[in-house]
Amino acid sequence: xxxxxxxxxxxxxxxxxxxxxxxxxxxxxxxxxxxxxxxxxxxxxxxxxxxxxxxxxxxxxxxxxxxxxxxxxxxxxxxxxxxxxxxxxxxxxxxxxxxxxxxxxxxxxxxxxxxxxxxxxxxxxxxxxxxxxxxxxxxxxxxxxxxxxxxxxxxxxxxxxxxxxxxxxxxxxxxxxxxxxxxxxxxxxxxxxxxxxxxxxxxxxxxxxxxxxxxxxxxxxxxxxxxxxxxxxxxxxxxxxxxxxxxxxxxxxxxxxxxxxxxxxxxxxxxxxxxxxxxxxxxxxxxxxxxxxxxxxxxxxxxxxxxxxxxxxxxxxxxxxxxxxxxxxxx
Numbered sequence: 003x004x005x006x007x008x009x010x011x012x013x014x015x016x017x018x019x020x021x022x023x024x025x026x027x028x029x030x031x032x033x034x035x036x037x038x039x040x041x042x043x044x045x046x047x048x049x050x051x052x053x054x055x056x057x058x059x060x061x062x063x064x065x066x067x068x069x070x071x072x073x074x075x076x077x078x079x080x081x082x083x084x085x086x087x088x089x090x091x092x093x094x095x096x097x098x099x100x101x102x103x104x105x106x107x108x109x110x111x112x113x114x115x116x117x118x119x120x121x122x123x124x125x126x127x128x129x130x131x132x133x134x135x136x137x138x139x140x141x142x143x144x145x146x147x148x149x150x151x152x153x154x155x156x157x158x159x160x161x162x163x164x165x166x167x168x169x170x171x172x173x174x175x176x177x178x179x180x181x182x183x184x185x186x187x188x189x190x191x192x193x194x195x196x197x198x199x200x201x202x203x204x205x206x207x208x209x210x211x212x213x214x215x216x217x218x219x220x221x222x223x224x225x226x227x228x229x230x231x232x233x234x235x236x237x238x239x240x241x242x243x244x245x246x247x248x249x250x251x252x253x254x255x256x257x258x259x260x261x262x263x264x265x266x267x268x269x270x271x272x273x274x275x276x277x278x279x280x281x282x283x284x285x286x287x288x289x290x291x292x293x294x295x296x297x298x299x300x301x302x303x304x305x306x307x308x309x310x311x312x313x314x315x316x317x318x319x320x321x322x323x324x325x326x327x328x329x330x331x332x333x
Contacts, residue, residue: 004149013147013155020156021163023142028167034137035121036171043091045071047113049080050097051106053154054161058097061165068169069178077109090117095165098122099141099157101129110134123161139164200297201290203330204311205231206320212237215244215268222247222267233308235318236271242316243287245271246308287312290319298327 039046046065050058058074065072075084088094094113098106101124110120111134122135125143132138141160145151204210211234213225225234226247233248247267251274255262258273265273288297290311297309307324 009149016144016147017156017159020142020144020147020160023144024160024163027140027142031137031139032168032171035139035168036175038119038121038137039070039093039095039168039172040175042093042119044089044118045073046093046095047075047088047118048072048095048097048165049075049077049106049109050161051077051103053158054097054099054103057158057161057165058095060162061095061097061169064166064169065172068173069176070169070172077103077105080109081112085112085116088113088116088118092116092118094118094120095168096120096122096131096135097161098124098129098131099154099161100124101126101131103131107131107134123164125157139168198294198330198332199290200288200292200294200309200311200322201320203294203326204290204320204322205229205326206311210318210320211235212318213267214239215266215271217267219262219265219267219270222270223252226252231321231323233321233323235310235321236267237318241318243310243312243318244268246310246321247271247274248308251275286310287315287318289313294322294327294330295332297322298324298332301327 046062048058048062048065049055055074055076062072062074073087075087080088092113094110096106096110101122107130110122110131114120114134120135120137122131122138123141124131124138125141126132127138127140132140141157141164144156144160146153146157147155209229211225211229211231213222213234213236215236215238222234222236226232226249233246236244236247238244247270251271254276255270255274259265259270262270287310288300290313301307301309301324309322310318311320311322312318
């Protein structure tokens with residue numbers, strides 16, 4: 003019995019050598035396949051049987067998520083009605099190690115009769131599958147890695163690698179951008195970073211804590227306590243932003259003033275500044291449509307935990323907190 007570690011290392015080395023052989027075999031047929039798919043007016047259909055079918059599903063998913071409309075179709079289901087989803091502008095990417103898989107070859111024949119074009123992925127360019135195809139992308143004929151060399155290992159790895167290479171080449175040729183990728187992955191980390199706006203996470207309307215500067219300090223505390231966001235905006239009589247009063251400001255104020263209850267909200271805010279000897283700088287705002295990750299950057303640079311959102315740079319329409327950004331997976 004072979005040592006598991008040595009077996010694994012040997013297997014991976016075999017597969018690495020096979021990948022290098024595949025890279026060296028890439029040539030004009032690959033370019034032809036890219037051109038054929040780029041010209042397709044209907045979604046690409048990816049198909050295979052057994053383990054090749056599993057790889058076909060993954061390739062279809064990668065194509066679809068990187069700018070090339072694609073779907074998986076099982077060969078047997080295809081000849082029992084699913085071909086109705088195929089048009090003459092479709093391209094079929096058919097995967098078979100031997101190129102002799104009977105169900106797949108039969109499916110390809112029917113696909114051709116509809117008027118679709120075919121790209122074959124197999125070991126032999128003289129196989130029935132290759133002969134039916136417009137383009138054949140050969141994979142190196144290598145023994146399957148592992149004991150007995152029977153289970154599909156190296157062959158499926160090569161199909162997967164070739165599918166990834168094809169997807170990335172198409173992505174490059176289409177000029178597929180990071181923003182487009184984010185739109186196809188809105189709940190992924192990149193999608194959230196590129197699509198989430200401050201307005202998507204803000205506390206606005208009645209949820210936004212806000213008091214006029216003329217109200218009492220006690221009213222300010224009631225607003226902060228009632229809205230439970232650890233802060234409140236302070237505005238003038240025209241609802242223009244004067245400043246933001248936070249839990250941290252409250253703690254500073256209590257160390258500086260023995261009778262805060264006698265203060266107005268505006269006075270409490272002035273006394274709570276980090277440097278009370280300086281004239282407070284007018285609080286700045288950000289537009290609601292700004293990217294949430296930009297809010298995060300500004301908060302970190304300014305060492306603050308809240309930003310005020312305003313359409314006109316004066317009247318607040320909402321607030322966004324650091325913890326809102328962290329909770330959204332952006333921190």
